[in-house]
Amino acid sequence: MTSAPQAGPGAASTANTPDAADAPDAPGDGAATSADGARGLAERAAALGRELATALVSAGDEARLAAQLRELAARLGGLAGPAPADGTPPADTRARPAAHHGQEPASRSGAVGPDEDDSPVRRGDITPISSPRNPLAPPLVIEREADGSAVGRASLPLQYQGPPERVHGGIVCLMLDQVLGSAAHPKGAAPAYTRVLEVEYLAATPLDAPLTVRGWIERTEGRKRFLAGTVAHGDTITARATGLWVAPREAG
Ligand SMILES: CCCCCCCCCC(=O)SCCNC(=O)CCNC(=O)[C@H](O)C(C)(C)COP(=O)(O)OP(=O)(O)OC[C@H]1O[C@@H](n2cnc3c(N)ncnc32)[C@H](O)[C@@H]1OP(=O)(O)O
Structure with missing residues (x-):
């Protein structure tokens, strides 16, 4: 086992998960106008995207879905705030440059990895399982334990279903890849990539239930x-x- 906070690609991918105290307000709280408005806006919009995905895959009649869509559209519009007269987006909400592919990790909370820098879009900011700004991600919130292991927590709604009432096996594998990848990067470790990942599915992984994903280093050669x-x-x-x-x- 390792004992230090990690750095590296797997780490970066997990490090952008906010602490509860650092998490953005619930979506629909109005326009994001704070100094870090771009991130707040993106994360609020992503949260609405998750709600949209859940609504779209949920059983229900079209009238109910239409009502949900109208409500979500209103909340999304509320996030953006009034449009500037000339149509120019405010400086802190302009589209960011394309992601670079450096190795530096990013951390929103500091719980996993060093604090993120102010670079545009960090690799760790956009993973489809742990990024708070990616509506594809639940997101899985990953933290580093004192013993160096990594622990991720999430509750997965209906859009992650495989067999009825169970999380899709590929999503289970994705969570493990991410959390083990985080654990694979103790502080200062060179970036490493998943070469082998073997998963045994022992029992149903339930939807809409708190899940805990753990990963640790068994040995290093x-x-x-x-x-x-x-x-x-x-x-x-x-x-x-x-x-x-x-x-x-x-x-x-
Ligand atoms: C940064 C933010 C974004 C990160 C997102 C989160 C990431 C989550 C994790 C991922 O998804 S990582 C992405 C998916 N993985 C990849 O893209 C990796 C693709 N594979 C590679 O790039 C190369 O295979 C790799 C760099 C990992 C290694 O290539 P090498 O040519 O250097 O080595 P090779 O593949 O031949 O084998 C490496 C070692 O593993 C050993 N090996 C291979 N299979 C094995 C096996 N099954 N059991 C035991 N050992 C095994 C192999 O014998 C060898 O040992 P030795 O060096 O001692 O000879």
């Missing part, structure tokens, strides 16, 4: 890091995984 992890609902381990993360040779 040079540039190879062997990981293990679990997904649990309460005391029930619904999946477990082992994996190998490898730093490219050129990383030294």
Whole structure:
């Protein structure tokens, strides 16, 4: 096991998950006009995107869906605030430059990895499982434990369903990839990538229920890091995984 906070690609992908205290206000609270309005706006809009996805896949009649769409549209419009007279977006909400592909991690909360810099769009900011600004992500909130392991928590709504009432197996695997990837990056470790990920599905992973995903390093051999992890609902381990993360040779 490692004991330090991590850095690296897996880490970066998890580090943008906000602490509860740092999380944006609930969506629909009005226009995001604070100094870090771009991030707040993006995260609020992403939250509405998640609500939209849930509404679209939920059983219901068209009238009910239409009402939900109108309500969401109103809340989305409320986030944007009044349009400037000349149509120019305010400076802090302009489209950011395309993502770079550097290795530096990002952290919103500091709970995992060092604090993020102010670079435009950070790789860790956009993963489809942990990013608060990506409406595809639940998001899974990942933190580093004192012993160096990583723990992610999420409750997955209907759009993540595979078999009825169960989380899709690919999503279970995605959560494990992300959390084990975070655990694979103790502070100062070279970036490493998933080389092997084996998942055993032991029991149903329920929708709309608190899930805990854990990952830890079992051993390290040079540039190879062997990981293990679990997904649990309460005391029930619904999946477990082992994996190998490898730093490219050129990383030294
Ligand atoms: C930053 C923010 C964004 C991050 C998002 C979150 C990421 C979440 C995690 C991911 O999704 S990572 C993305 C998916 N993974 C990849 O894209 C990795 C694709 N694979 C590679 O790029 C290369 O395979 C890799 C750099 C990982 C390694 O290539 P190499 O050519 O250097 O090595 P190779 O693949 O031949 O094998 C590496 C070592 O593993 C060993 N190995 C391979 N399979 C094994 C196995 N099954 N069991 C044990 N060892 C195994 C292999 O023998 C070898 O050991 P040795 O170096 O000691 O000889």
